[in-house]
Amino acid sequence: MPPQYTIHQRQCHLKWDNSIPPVATVASGSVVNFDCLDASNGQITPSSTVESVATMDFNQVDQVNGPIFVETAEPGDVLEVEFLELETADWGWTANIPGFGVLADAFETPALKIWKIEKDENGQSFTWFKEGKIRIPTAPFCGEIGVAPGAMGAFSTIPPLRTGGNIDTKHVTKGTKIYLPIEVKGALFSVGDGHAAQGDGECCGTAIETPMKVSVRLTVHKDMPHVKEPSFLTPGPLASNFNTGKYYSTLGIDPDIGQAMKKAITYIVDYLESVHGLTRVEAYMLCSVCMDLRMCEVVDMPNYAIGAFLPLSVFV
Incomplete structure (x- = not known):
């Protein structure tokens, strides 16, 4: 039985930097258990109000736990990270943060949703967006998964990098193996940014953010030269918690892929407002936690077709 290690909430850092000393040294094949705070680094709690969004210190967000030095790891190797367990707290949060997100210019006022995460009679974890009306099944994953870059210096944890980082990919759930190209001796692996649920794209910039074990x-x-940037193997099927019914989908058509994406999201917000009676900011935050963005057509120039797919199974 390989040894197990535990990394605590305080054992974290705010930049990707290969000069940060490791908090543990482990052999290849070891199991490491992390106790991670949410992406706000504890600034938002179950009792927080919208004022907490306005006063959040962004120099303290998106911390990651680690780094872990893995013996025998050398530049040019690949680190396989197999997710064995992912356990959320019993609460989470989603926010509209001014200046952040795909439609930042249309949503300039802060908003905050505190979620209560519970289990149904079948043991399925879920949370209510609106009690008795809109039910979101959880599918926990970590947004931040990475190893230290080879370049010297401190790099922000906000954008994704070729060595991982803030990839915010909802399919890296329990049972998934993600492969990361190693650029420094020991790999220096870190993880964090727990999400209880998220749509592909995380359009408003936050998912259901939650502390995570x-x-x-x-x-x-030593023999995976094809891994140039993060790759992963899923247990399948994809999006199984949501893929239980019909989808309402919109297409954004535009020669600019970013504008096409904005159109598709805006049309879903319009639909949720006019058909389901949500406020626009409620609709925008709901999109971030359960709507998927897809590149439906990218070859018939001059226009791209970007699809926004909303699972109607969330409506009770």
């Missing part, structure tokens, strides 16, 4: 197995591979 994470268990991973770290394995070094």
Whole structure:
């Protein structure tokens, strides 16, 4: 049985930087358990109000736990991270943060949704967006998964990098193996940014953010030269918690892919407002936690077709 290690909430850092000393040294094949705060680094709590969004210190957000030095890991190798367990807290939050998100110019007022995460009679974890009306099944994953870049210096944890980082990919759930190209000795692996649920694209910039307990197995591979940037193997099927019924979908058509994406999201917000009676900011935050963005057509120039897919199974 390989040894297990526990990394606590305080063992975290705010930048990707290969000069940060590791908090643990483990052998390839070891299991590491992380206790991670939410992406606000504890600034938002179950009792927070919208004022907490306005006063949030963004120099303290998106911290990651680690780094972990993995023995035998060398530049040019690949680190396999197998997610064994992902356990959310019993609460989470979603916010509209002014200046942040795809439609930042249309949503300039802060908003905050505090979620209560519970389990149904079948043991399925879920949360209510609106009690008795809109029910979101959870599918926990970590948004921040990465190893230290080879370049010297401190790099923000906000954007994704070729070595991982803030990839915010909802399909990296329990049972998934993600492969990261190693650029420094020991790999220096870190993880964080727990999400209870998120749509592909995370359009408003926050998912259901939650503290997370994470268990991973770290394995070094010497024979995977095809891994140039993060790749992953899912247990399948994709989006199984949501893919239980009909979808309402919109297409954004535009020669600019960013504008096409904005159109598709805006049309879903319009639909939720006019058909389901949500306020526009409620609709926008709901899109971020359960709507998927897809590139439906990218070859018939001059226009792109970007699709926004809303699972109608969330409506009770």
